[in-house]
Amino acid sequence: MKDYGPETFGKLNAEDYDELHDPGTTAETVELIAxxxxxxxxxxxxxxTGRVALPLARRGVRIEGIDASEEMVAKLRAKPGGEAIPVTIGDMADARVDGPFDFVFLIFNTLFNLTSQEAQVxxxxNTAARLxxxxxxxxxxxxxxxxRFKDGQLxxxxxxxxxxxxIETAVHDPVNQVINHQYIRVKGGAVKLVPLPMRYAFPAEIDLMAKLAGLTLExxxxxxxxxxxxxxxxxxxxxYRKS
Ligand SMILES: C[S@@+](CC[C@H](N)C(=O)[O-])C[C@H]1O[C@@H](n2cnc3c(N)ncnc32)[C@H](O)[C@@H]1O
Known part of the structure; x- marks a missing residue:
């Protein structure tokens, strides 16, 4: 999608992210990761905005973060405990963060926010190099x-x-495995368009990306x-495990 970069998600969603992006699984996510x-x-x-990182930090997990969006991280910073979590602003495909880390996670389908296979690889x-x-x-x-797609759209x-x-609208590009979404939000008479391109991959392709990076599915x-x-x-x- 033209003019959509790593920072665009946050620019468009930070304001109402917490209100509109609750997957309903946060407690279980925190439990398993902890x-x-x-x-x-x-x-x-x-x-x-620290949906999972903040509860993890409260449980004593030594957590740090990367995010491409200043706006999302400002929301994290405004919450109790948010100032104490070190965060690097950058693109997770390339960002240099001082490691090493023993455990890294990427949840809520956000791998697919990287809109090309190259960026996902x-x-x-980048992650394996920091583990x-x-x-x-x-x-x-x-x-x-x-x-879900009929005639390549939904x-x-x-x-x-x-x-x-x-209202979610989406067009499927099977060649590049990209779904270009446009969310149409109508509230009190005002209309907001929230685009979201996602490059999907089936589990086997993700395993192969991991393998190329020296990580094995455990x-x-x-x-x-x-x-x-x-x-x-x-x-x-x-x-995945680095071994
Ligand atoms: C769906 S939210 C997930 C946030 C959090 N992990 C959660 O589970 O609630 C997607 C996040 O990915 C960030 N993001 C998108 N593309 C990125 C990229 N290339 N590098 C780093 N962060 C990115 C956005 O700014 C946003 O904070």
Whole structure:
């Protein structure tokens, strides 16, 4: 999508991110990551407004972050404890952060915010370069469901309330594995357009990106409560290990 860079998500979404982007799984996410991370030095790629990082920090996890958006990080900073989390502003595919880290995670489908295969591969390589030997990299992403598209496009209602509605529109480019979304938010008579390009990958391709970076798949779950990953799973939580 033209004129859409790593910082655009935050510019468009920081203001109402917490209100509109609650996946409903935050408690389970924090629980599993805290368990896996232990007393490790931890890095969250695309830390955002601290949805998961802040509760982790409150539990004593030594967490740091990277994010491309000053606006998202300003929201994190404004919350209690937000000032204490070190955050580097930059593109997670290339950002240089002083490591090493024992555990890195990238959740809520944000790998797919990198809109080319090259950028996703670089993100794995950049992460692997910052991991200790034996360190873990955890990725949460949806399993693409291309049956949602009819004639290469979709329209569906997302949020609805008495004076607001969000309509998701999307066009699928199967060659580049890119879905170009445009969210149309109508609230109290005002209309806001929120574009979001995503480059999806199936789990096997993500495993290959990990392998290219020297990371091996150790575990794959179908949910944050360690549900088994099956052919019917709509998302996966994959844990890679540097060895
Ligand atoms: C869906 S939010 C996820 C935030 C947080 N991890 C969470 O789970 O709530 C996506 C985040 O990715 C950040 N982002 C998008 N592209 C990025 C990139 N190339 N490098 C670093 N951060 C990026 C956005 O600024 C935003 O904070």
């Amino acid at each position: 368990e896996l991370a232990g007393d490790a030095r931890v890095l969250e790629l695309a830390i955002g 670089r993100c794995f390589q 200790t030997e034996g360190g873990g990299f955890l990725v949460e992403a949806f399993v693409p469901d291309l049956a 329209v569906r209602t997302r949020h609805i309330s008495k004076n607001a509605v969000t 575990q794959r779950w179908g949910g944050w409560r360690r549900e088994p990953f099956t052919a019917g799973s709509k998302m996966h939580i994959s844990l």
